[in-house]
Amino acid sequence: MGHQTFSRDSYRSARQSYGVTQDTGVTKAAEERAYRTGQLSEIVDPAINPIRYSKIRLNPHQNQWIATLGCPMDIEVSCDTTGSMGGEVDTEMRVLPDLYEAVSKVLPGYDPQLCLGIFGDCGDRFVMCRPQFEMEAPKIVNYLKEMAPQRGGCGNHGEDPQYAMFARAYLTNAYTNRIGLKGYHFIVTDEPYHDHLRTSEIERVFGEDIFKNELQAIKKEVPSVKAMVDVLKQQTHQFVLVLSDYYYRDTLELWRDLCGEKSVIVIDSTSQLPAVISAIIGLTEGTLDVTDLKKHLGEHGNSKLIAQLSNTEIGAQAALRHALPHPVPKAGDIFANKGDVWPIQPGEATDDNSSVEATDHIEYL
């Protein structure tokens, strides 16, 4: 699966080659195409191959498999693109290098994999876009430009981010969850959610055969939003980032009731996303000292934000990590078979009885 990661050079190069040269109107072509054809681009359409994967990257190595990078860390951000937030993909595109670098800094030894999606309202033509988890600039730039924000929202006291949350809870296969860790899930919005998950909407968003295939286990017994969030929280450290100029007075209260007060953070601007998301991850992983928050946030910090972030579950991922039966896989670990959950542990028999380091040049067999 290779070993490439994000870099500013590859980001600039990708923007050039995809013709994303302006900071605004990044999605204009995709929006027009979606309007004309009635179809989303297949790389962001949640109905095309609905399961999203976050895998450890392995390359063949002496009849076995070698981890080219560390353990993947799935980070999903789903951003409201209704009304005044209609241009948020432009922001995501602009802050992407900052976001990747900031999360990498607080995830030493991991392979951060980003799924940056968007959502709107069921009253819109398209409810959400959800790409695969990716870690290389060309793929992320490509999927961002393929989004089709609807910029609507219907003014109906909330939007429908619960389908994006549902997707992470029920339509994701993440390596973190297989070994006993959690990934990260962020909703970014300025409105409440609608308190229902409807079978018909799930079929509309994720494909009409979804209950026959990927969601066979739950069939048509669709969970309540609360029950879905419980499942989501078993799999991710889950947060809602609410813009401070939120639209309805009860926005915060509704989100806090649903997700818990520690999971709801008020931010002033989406330009704060790299700093805030990386701070949350760093605190949860135990790689960022809470007393260094002010320094970490820099110009994006203020005492209200510091106070909120200090109130999150510091070290929650560290506790999970500590309970694992083996150390978190790292670059150079050897897996006996592709698809194994754990690498070969010290003392276990291997073909060559050695642990090797990943190199930049791996030859395929």
Place this chain on the structure above:
Amino acid sequence: MVFYCPLFSVSTKGVMSLKIRNIEVGNRIGEASKFRIYLGTMDDQRPVIMKVAKTFEDGSILAEEAGKFNVLRAFSEQVAEFEKAQNGHSSRYDQLFANIVTSFMEPSQGDRRINVFETPDIDLSKLVPLTKLQAEVEIDVRTSIWIIGRLFKFYGFFELLAESGDNPIVRYPVFSPDDYLIGPKEHRLIYYNFSKDIADVVAFDFVKAIAKFILGWVVVGDDTAEQEYLELLNHFSEHGRTSFEKAHEDLYALVRRHWGIQYYPFTYRDRDTFAWKTIKED
């Protein structure tokens, strides 16, 4: 319950054998069910208090504590900025609680969490655990007044925090004298242990608890002023107050009436003697 050795008599020099990051670990000065407390000295010679989780799992309580102290610090800075902009004066709420210097999981100690604190603007050697002092000495009325005043001010800070609305709700810490260090000479009372339960109750109950604590410590004389103070303490302990601001107001109305607001030396006597002694600020 936290068990202490006296801070006064403990040296951080001479017996050090362990260095963690940039901190020389000194004597153990206390222990609770989930952590031990040590004195320490940082490379720049700053004395610090270290709380070390007993197990990895126990670290979660210290992680949460670190977050709460960071909230207190951030909010005190916010209040100070606001006050300075309004009237150029700061209430210095930051002097009411310990400053958390760092909080980390230490790989050499099985990833057990360590919280490191310093005390703002006062040398650690001048501080003693409140419970230890209370066990050894009795205090006079005017000494008790600044102690209860500090406690009301500290809890009043939580009222401000709750009223601010957009800060996360840090509920009142359950009142326990274990959680404070006292600097008798400098009139300092410093909260430094936020690892206990928090309480989602009203000021009413805390005012009662604080008054009962002081009633069990102070020696009240027969003169009118002191008897009136005793009545007020009894009233606090039976009826509480709707807010700490109100309790503080009632307390200082009495102080202004009888003694005026002025420095008064820490006045105490050993529990088995009659002779009063004082510790004066230089």
